[in-house]
Amino acid sequence: MSTDTDRPLWLSGHMAPVPDEIDAVGLEVTGTLPDELTGRYFRNGPNPLPGNDSGHWFTGHGMIHGVRLNGGRAEWYRNRWVRTKKLADNSPFLRDDLTFDRAAVHANTHVIPHAGKILALVEVGFPYEMTPELETVGPCDFGGRLTTGMTAHPKQDPVTGELLFFGYGFMGPYLTYHRLSADGELVESRDIDVPGPTMMHDFAITENHVVWMDLPVVFDLELVNGSMPFRWDDGYGARLGVMPRHGDGPVRWFDIDPCYVFHVGNAHEDEQGRVVLDGARYSPAAFTAIWSETGGPVSEVPAADAKDPATAAASTGSARLHRWTLDPATGKATEEALDDRGVEFPTHDDTRTGHRHRYLYTEADGGAIVKYDLRTGSSTALELGADMAPGEAVFVPAEGARAEDEGWLMTIVSDRAGKGSELLVVNAADLSRTASVRLPRRVPAGFHGSWIPDA
Numbered sequence: 001m002s003t004d005t006d007r008p009l010w011l012s013g014h015m016a017p018v019p020d021e022i023d024a025v026g027l028e029v030t031g032t033l034p035d036e037l038t039g040r041y042f043r044n045g046p047n048p049l050p051g052n053d054s055g056h057w058f059t060g061h062g063m064i065h066g067v068r069l070n071g072g073r074a075e076w077y078r079n080r081w082v083r084t085k086k087l088a089d090n091s092p093f094l095r096d097d098l099t100f101d102r103a104a105v106h107a108n109t110h111v112i113p114h115a116g117k118i119l120a121l122v123e124v125g126f127p128y129e130m131t132p133e134l135e136t137v138g139p140c141d142f143g144g145r146l147t148t149g150m151t152a153h154p155k156q157d158p159v160t161g162e163l164l165f166f167g168y169g170f171m172g173p174y175l176t177y178h179r180l181s182a183d184g185e186l187v188e189s190r191d192i193d194v195p196g197p198t199m200m201h202d203f204a205i206t207e208n209h210v211v212w213m214d215l216p217v218v219f220d221l222e223l224v225n226g227s228m229p230f231r232w233d234d235g236y237g238a239r240l241g242v243m244p245r246h247g248d249g250p251v252r253w254f255d256i257d258p259c260y261v262f263h264v265g266n267a268h269e270d271e272q273g274r275v276v277l278d279g280a281r282y283s284p285a286a287f288t289a290i291w292s293e294t295g296g297p298v299s300e301v302p303a304a305d306a307k308d309p310a311t312a313a314a315s316t317g318s319a320r321l322h323r324w325t326l327d328p329a330t331g332k333a334t335e336e337a338l339d340d341r342g343v344e345f346p347t348h349d350d351t352r353t354g355h356r357h358r359y360l361y362t363e364a365d366g367g368a369i370v371k372y373d374l375r376t377g378s379s380t381a382l383e384l385g386a387d388m389a390p391g392e393a394v395f396v397p398a399e400g401a402r403a404e405d406e407g408w409l410m411t412i413v414s415d416r417a418g419k420g421s422e423l424l425v426v427n428a429a430d431l432s433r434t435a436s437v438r439l440p441r442r443v444p445a446g447f448h449g450s451w452i453p454d455a
Contacts, residue, residue, distance in 0.1 A: 009293050010046075010057035014389045014414040015445045017047040017060060021081065024440035027067070027074035031435035033425065034408070035072050036399050039453035040132060041410050041423060042066045043391065044111040044120055045446020047081065056228045056295030061087045062108030062120055065412065065443050066134050067423050074423070074437040082107040082120045082128050083136035093124070094224075102126045102149060103139035109152035110448040114163050115184030118452065121152040123168070123201065132452075142186040148176045152448065153202040153263070158351045164210065164245075166192075168200045170219050175200065177210065177243070192243070192251060199230045204267035204277055205245065205354045211267050211277055211326075212241035212251065215260050217287070220297075228296050232287060234258070240333060242275050242326055254326045254333035260287040262319070265346035268356040275326040278360060278374070280319035280344050281337075289317030318342025318365055321372065339379060343370060345392035345448070349404055358404050361393045361428070367416075369393050369409065371431055382431040389414050389445060395428060396451045405429045410451055412443050 009015060046060025054060040062082035068075040084107050085091040091104035105125030112119055119127040119140065127150050129137035141147075148167025155164045161182030168175050174197050179188035192212065197219035204211040216236035223229035238258045241251040265278035282290065291297075321338040342365035348357050360372045367388040368381045384390055390413045397407040405428045414421040423437040 008053065008295060010060075010295065011048075011053060013418045014416045014442070015057070016418055017050075017444055018063075018079070018441060019050045021079055022441060023076065023078045025076045027077055027440070028438040029072075029074050029435055030438070031425075031433060033069055033072045033074065033435045033437075034398075037069050037396065037408070037425070038071060039451060040066055040068050041394070041449060041451050042111045042118070042134070043412055043443075043446055043449030044082075044108060045444060046106065046108045047444060049087075054295075058108075058228060058294065059106060060108060062106050062122065062128075063444075063446075064111055064120060064130065064134055065439075065446070067437060067439070069437075077437075077439055077441075078134055079441075079443075080130075080134040080136070082130065084128055084139070100125075102141075105149075108447070110450075112154065112450050113452045114154075114156065114180070115182065117184065121150060121154075123152045124149045126150065142180065142184070145186040145189070146178070148178075148189075150178070151201075151203070154180075155203070155205045155353055156350065157205070158353055158355070164205055166200070166203060168197070170197050170221075174198070175212070190248070192241075196236065198236070201262050202264050202279075204264045204279075206267050206269045206275055207354050208245055208269065209275060210243045210245055211264075211275060212243065213261055213264075213279075214239050214241060214253070216258055217260050223297055231297055232260075232284060232291070234284070240277065240324060240326060242328070252328065252331075254324075254331070256324060256333050256335060258284055260284075263344065263346055265321070265360045265362075266348045266353060266357045268354065270325075270356075273328060275328075277324045277326070278338070278346065279322060279324075280346055280362070281322040282319045286317055286319065293317055319344055321346065321360070321362065338372065338374070338377075339370075341365065341370065341379075347393055347395055347409075349395050349397055349407070351397060352404065359428075361395060361409055363390050363392060363411070369411065369426065369431065371405075371428070380431055382426060382433075384413060387416050389416050390424070391446060392448055393426070394449055394451050403429070408434060410449075412439070412446075412449075414443055414445065418442055 047063035048054040048060040085104040102125040107120040110121040126139040163180040173191040175192040177190045218233045243251040261279045267277040343362035393409040393411040409426040421443040425435040
């Protein structure tokens with residue numbers, strides 16, 4: 001008999017996929033759901049078909065879990081695979097003629113609303129449009145104008161409503177910047193010169209700039225027949241780029257210490273015109289550890305950490321919250337660790353995207369949600385227990401909010417033994433529990449989600 005110890009990490013415990021799609025109504029609520037929370041919480045993540053090992057956590061078919069809240073009630077839960085061409089008939093992403101079918105993807109990383117559409121995202125291909133009931137409409141290429149993949153981490157400008165995003169490729173052009181209007185029209189695409197095909201998972205914006213992360217995890221053609229054809233390249237270097245959002249000005253690059261960043265928190269411009277970026281930073285050894293755990297090819301600890309045995313030995317595969325300050329006057333980047341606790345999935349009030357922010361919220365090692373006050377340098381935590389695994393905490397502002405943390409955090413919390421899950425609603429101001437919605441099934445660990453209020 002097979003046991004969890006025989007299976008890869010991403011097929012075990014709270015990460016194990018579920019075998020089917022279900023619906024449930026009239027969900028049990030503990031506490032009080034605020035009446036104004038009327039809408040849908042959707043969360044995307046990888047979920048291979050029964051009996052299939054995707055080979056890497058990142059490459060399972062996308063499945064969205066949804067909870068409908070209405071007037072203090074939790075009306076329904078449902079989960080649906082995103083019915084992509086890859087799911088329907090295992091269509092190849094790379095065709096025989098060496099062109100890409102960008103609809104043959106897993107659509108498993110994020111789900112967002114924009115311009116009246118709900119989009120399931122994965123960075124190597126087209127987004128897939130979903131209905132509010134989680135039925136798949138189909139791939140979206142914005143009227144044929146999108147010819148690259150679309151990052152799973154687009155940024156919506158809170159002032160203009162534009163959606164800024166990018167696509168990266170395995171062959172030139174390696175990086176392309178895109179701008180979607182508030183009404184969903186692709187109005188700009190611009191190639192960005194970078195030296196090679198890196199795995200650029202996220203980026204940031206400020207009021208006037210785009211911030212790129214050109215980091216040393218690179219595509220390797222020899223790994224294409226494996227699960228994820230990327231590896232650490234100690235010789236590639238690491239740098240952050242600042243590009244004007246308006247006009248066609250060049251990117252200014254700032255060298256930084258070797259690292260990898262899956263997820264940024266936010267960025268802004270300070271009073272001296274410097275660009276300030278917050279993100280969850282993996283040291284080379286920490287990246288090696290997490291990449292190995294999730295199924296990626298790893299040979300040895302990268303040289304950058306091997307030079308420091310204590311750092312390598314202490315690596316747990318966790319990221320640490322860091323801040324980079326990029327100074328155009330000096331051409332230098334400074335780096336500061338904001339905490340030594342292992343964290344991931346930093347979030348903030350999206351109405352402050354690209355602008356100065358006071359608070360960040362993260363999921364943390366040991367089963368906690370941590371709130372950072374970047375003005376005071378302090379942090380507070382809601383400790384859920386080491387046997388519990390919270391996911392990304394999505395911030396939902398209260399109606400008429402006057403304070404930046406006036407609102408709620410929403411996250412799916414699962415038992416690490418794989419026994420059950422809840423949708424937890426937390427008061428963002430003091431991290432007190434507001435309500436919990438008991439879900440009718442275990443929800444596997446996943447990636448990113450959104451609160452989609454009723455119009």
